[in-house]
Amino acid sequence: MVLDYQEESNVKLIPTKIMCDKCEDIIDVLDFDEEAVHFEHTFGFGSKNDGTLIRFDLCESCLFDLLDNGNVNYELIDTTPY
Ligand SMILES: [Zn+2]
Numbered sequence: 001m002v003l004d005y006q007e008e009s010n011v012k013l014i015p016t017k018i019m020c021d022k023c024e025d026i027i028d029v030l031d032f033d034e035e036a037v038h039f040e041h042t043f044g045f046g047s048k049n050d051g052t053l054i055r056f057d058l059c060e061s062c063l064f065d066l067l068d069n070g071n072v073n074y075e076l077i078d079t080t081p082y
Contacts (some may be wrong), residue, residue: 020059034060
């Protein structure tokens with residue numbers, strides 16, 4: 001019978017609140033009303049930003065504002081199984 005647990009260093013931390021880096025709204029990830037999108041990319045060899053990591057989080061509204069106002073062509077694909 002286990003009576004107690006000790007947290008070890010390899011425990012994965014899962015974010016529960018995320019701040020949108022555009023509008024600064026706080027998104028409660030466990031609430032399911034709105035999602036946040038995490039973007040992270042490291043530029044590769046030969047790029048103007050070689051070796052630089054860029055990352056940010058956007059709420060769902062700001063993501064589509066950015067895409068629509070920036071005239072970004074994107075696909076929306078319904079992946080729900082029903
Ligand atoms: Zn936002």
